[in-house]
Amino acid sequence: MTLANSEAAGQPRVGLFATCLVDLFRPSVGFASVKLLQQAGCEVHVPVAQTCCGQPAYNTGDRADTREIAEQVIEAFEEFDFVVAPSGSCASMLKKHYPGLFKGDTQWEERAQRFSDKSHELISFLTDVMMVRDTGTALEAKVTYHDSCSGLRELGIKEQPRKLLGNVDGVKMHEMKDSDVCCGFGGTFCVKYSDISNAIVTKKVDNIDASGAELLLAGDLGCLMNMAGKLKRQGSDVEVRHVAEVLAGMTSQPPIAGSGK
Amino acid sequence: MELAAKHFKANASKALVDAQLQKALGNVEKGFIGKRQNSIDALPEFDALRDSSRDIKNHVLAHLDLYLEEYEAKVTASGGIVHWAETAEDARRIVLDICKKANARTVTKGKSMITEEIALNDHLEANGIEPVETDLGEYIIQLRGEHPSHIIAPAVHLNKEQVESDFRRVHTHLPEGRDLSEPVSLLSEAREVLRQRYFAADVGITGANFLVAETGSSVIVTNEGNGDLTQTLGKVHVVVASIEKIVPTLEDTAQILRVLARSATGQDMSVYTTFSTGPKRPEDPDGPDEYHVVLLDNGRSEMIGTEYQDMLRCIRCGACMNHCPVYHVVGGHAYGSVYPGPMGAVLTPSLNGIEETGQLPNASTFCGRCEEVCPMRIPLPKMMRHWREREFERNLTPTVARYGLKFWAFFAKRPKLYRFAASFGIPILSALGGSTRRFRSMPMASGWTRYRDLPAPEGRTFQQQWAQREALKQEAKQ
Numbered sequence: 001m002t003l004a005n006s007e008a009a010g011q012p013r014v015g016l017f018a019t020c021l022v023d024l025f026r027p028s029v030g031f032a033s034v035k036l037l038q039q040a041g042c043e044v045h046v047p048v049a050q051t052c053c054g055q056p057a058y059n060t061g062d063r064a065d066t067r068e069i070a071e072q073v074i075e076a077f078e079e080f081d082f083v084v085a086p087s088g089s090c091a092s093m094l095k096k097h098y099p100g101l102f103k104g105d106t107q108w109e110e111r112a113q114r115f116s117d118k119s120h121e122l123i124s125f126l127t128d129v130m131m132v133r134d135t136g137t138a139l140e141a142k143v144t145y146h147d148s149c150s151g152l153r154e155l156g157i158k159e160q161p162r163k164l165l166g167n168v169d170g171v172k173m174h175e176m177k178d179s180d181v182c183c184g185f186g187g188t189f190c191v192k193y194s195d196i197s198n199a200i201v202t203k204k205v206d207n208i209d210a211s212g213a214e215l216l217l218a219g220d221l222g223c224l225m226n227m228a229g230k231l232k233r234q235g236s237d238v239e240v241r242h243v244a245e246v247l248a249g250m251t252s253q254p255p256i257a258g259s260g261k
Numbered sequence: 262m263e264l265a266a267k268h269f270k271a272n273a274s275k276a277l278v279d280a281q282l283q284k285a286l287g288n289v290e291k292g293f294i295g296k297r298q299n300s301i302d303a304l305p306e307f308d309a310l311r312d313s314s315r316d317i318k319n320h321v322l323a324h325l326d327l328y329l330e331e332y333e334a335k336v337t338a339s340g341g342i343v344h345w346a347e348t349a350e351d352a353r354r355i356v357l358d359i360c361k362k363a364n365a366r367t368v369t370k371g372k373s374m375i376t377e378e379i380a381l382n383d384h385l386e387a388n389g390i391e392p393v394e395t396d397l398g399e400y401i402i403q404l405r406g407e408h409p410s411h412i413i414a415p416a417v418h419l420n421k422e423q424v425e426s427d428f429r430r431v432h433t434h435l436p437e438g439r440d441l442s443e444p445v446s447l448l449s450e451a452r453e454v455l456r457q458r459y460f461a462a463d464v465g466i467t468g469a470n471f472l473v474a475e476t477g478s479s480v481i482v483t484n485e486g487n488g489d490l491t492q493t494l495g496k497v498h499v500v501v502a503s504i505e506k507i508v509p510t511l512e513d514t515a516q517i518l519r520v521l522a523r524s525a526t527g528q529d530m531s532v533y534t535t536f537s538t539g540p541k542r543p544e545d546p547d548g549p550d551e552y553h554v555v556l557l558d559n560g561r562s563e564m565i566g567t568e569y570q571d572m573l574r575c576i577r578c579g580a581c582m583n584h585c586p587v588y589h590v591v592g593g594h595a596y597g598s599v600y601p602g603p604m605g606a607v608l609t610p611s612l613n614g615i616e617e618t619g620q621l622p623n624a625s626t627f628c629g630r631c632e633e634v635c636p637m638r639i640p641l642p643k644m645m646r647h648w649r650e651r652e653f654e655r656n657l658t659p660t661v662a663r664y665g666l667k668f669w670a671f672f673a674k675r676p677k678l679y680r681f682a683a684s685f686g687i688p689i690l691s692a693l694g695g696s697t698r699r700f701r702s703m704p705m706a707s708g709w710t711r712y713r714d715l716p717a718p719e720g721r722t723f724q725q726q727w728a729q730r731e732a733l734k735q736e737a738k739q
Contacts, residue, residue, distance in 0.1 A: 023724055024687050046723075057670055072676070184626060197712070257698060
């Protein structure tokens with residue numbers, strides 16, 4: 001694989017923001033992220049003072065709790081060259097939404113901006129910052145990729161995962177219809193408006209099934225759990241994994257919501 | 262229409278199981294999205310035009326008072342009359358007065374969301390004046406006693422069989438055996454029926470897509486030409502428009518027109534784009550004797566200077582709802598407000614207050630597709646979030662959600678406690694997942710498990726496993 005880092009003479013020190021869902025539900029995504037970052041030449045740290053990026057509070061309108069959580073995250077990661085999260089939505093929260101929380105607060109505004117500048121989503125960090133082209137892994141599978149909304153629209157992540165997957169030996173891409181349309185997860189939306197969420201995810205899994213793929217990948221665990229849960233409920237055989245698991249060659253764990261074979 | 266936004270959830274659930282509606286909604290996705298994409302793919306400067314359109318409206322909003330005064334002066338100079346309406350009630354009263362002075366028995370109407378906003382038809386009817394909608398979609402829903410389910414395609418929730426049966430029910434003067442099986446035959450029949458109404462009408466009422474300050478002109482865009490007949494055949498033309506429709510110049514109008522139809526229907530231009538300036542002049546062969554403009558505020562001036570100001574850039578193209586995954590599955594009526602979809606979720610609380618309308622800005626996944634396609638670059642998700650903030654500050658957020666959030670935040674703000682709790686709870690939850698590694702039902706998470714399985718946690722948390730790995734590394738070093 002290619003290693004490149006023109007920014008720092010030594011190894012860049014990366015703080016991994018694992019995200020709450022990866023921490024609680026799918027640690028293998030965390031380990032896959034660590035492996036990919038280390039292979040790309042990073043020194044990886046996992047600060048213990050991380051819980052969640054604060055999106056549940058932010059999107060419920062609770063600015064006070066959001067800000068407290070954001071301060072906690074910024075402090076925990078201040079010492080690192082980069083902050084990397086295996087999620088477009090959490091990374092976008094750190095990068096695009098944190099600075100706005102501190103507008104007008106001279107003490108925090110600059111800190112939040114510095115933090116934002118060094119925050120990245122995992123896959124785009126690998127391709128765009130560390131210039132990784134090939135992760136040197138292989139998997140025989142027909143794969144389809146769902147573009148999670150925040151990563152796609154707020155961070156412009158579209159081609160990056162496809163490029164890396166294109167260099168995984170044996171992976172065949174089967175693009176689904178409307179891969180860039182929301183899966184209906186939406187954080188607390190999926191339980192607040194479960195009927196609507198269900199209608200949206202039903203369309204999504206129909207498109208996944210119709211793609212002919214046997215493995216669904218995406219870069220956000222929330223969307224993946226939503227789609228995996230619906231696929232299983234409908235009796236589909238399509239397996240579901242975070243894209244980092246495939247790129248890191250770490251697919252020994254059973255797939256999401258699956259018991260393995 | 263009566264505001265029913267607080268029943269959004271129940272109405273949405275009904276809409277989801279309405280097979281006819283679901284079929285009709287399929288047309289929104291199929292029809293609008295591809296056409297818009299094709300038309301903007303053919304216009305490389307589309308994004309630059311969006312920027313300049315946004316800038317034009319921002320400039321107007323920063324100097325709205327000046328442009329409104331300039332506009333009024335130009336309308337007056339061309340022989341028209343501007344009426345200022347602070348509230349919907351004021352606007353209704355003004356329009357009714359004009360109609361009464363003209364001894365109007367029937368008025369024709371071009372398509373206008375503003376007259377929906379002020380519930381003008383009900384008011385006219387209550388006062389013995391018959392309003393006749395002339396846009397085909399509006400005409401159909403008027404026959405059905407409904408309100409628009411979409412701001413540019415008011416009858417998009419219907420299929421042609423329903424329209425056929427409405428026409429047969431209402432147009433009883435026409436032969437029973439006539440063929441109405443094709444959309445074109447429905448259109449011809451509506452045209453024929455409406456043609457007589459144009460000539461009989463005393464007053465024609467239209468909305469406006471733009472009000473041009475430098476000329477005092479009102480501009481409408483239509484595809485059926487009904488707006489032109491409405492505004493030229495009556496003795497009196499009344500334009501009802503809200504104050505943010507102002508643009509400084511004709512050049513500005515032309516700029517924004519380039520993004521409007523493309524964003525709305527994927528047309529380069531709508532079939533008719535009509536500029537009206539004042540009443541008929543002595544040398545004109547036709548036109549109305551009187552030209553009135555009712556300028557409606559209805560809460561808009563209070564949005565200026567707030568975090569909702571950007572909403573006033575909206576040009577009502579409907580692209581946001583055409584691309585909204587929620588709108589696609591529930592349709593427009595579920596929102597229970599005049600304006601549905603993402604733009605309605607932001608505008609309705611501004612016009613009607615957040616107390617009754619809180620459901621609307623909450624019913625979004627924040628997927629961001631509305632903002633992505635908005636020709637005026639209105640940050641719709643951001644403003645929906647601001648409404649959620651206003652709700653939260655005022656304790657309007659539903660109690661369960663509020664306490665649930667506070668409980669979660671208590672832990673999220675205490676990493677040690679959070680790790681401790683997770684290190685106990687998560688392995689137990691994982692074990693409960695059994696060999697299938699998922700839950701078919703789970704108390705407290707029924708909103709999730711009602712429709713999908715819940716993946717079980719893999720085992721110990723990432724933090725637990727990472728800490729152990731680091732500890733082993735340390736040991737190995739020593």
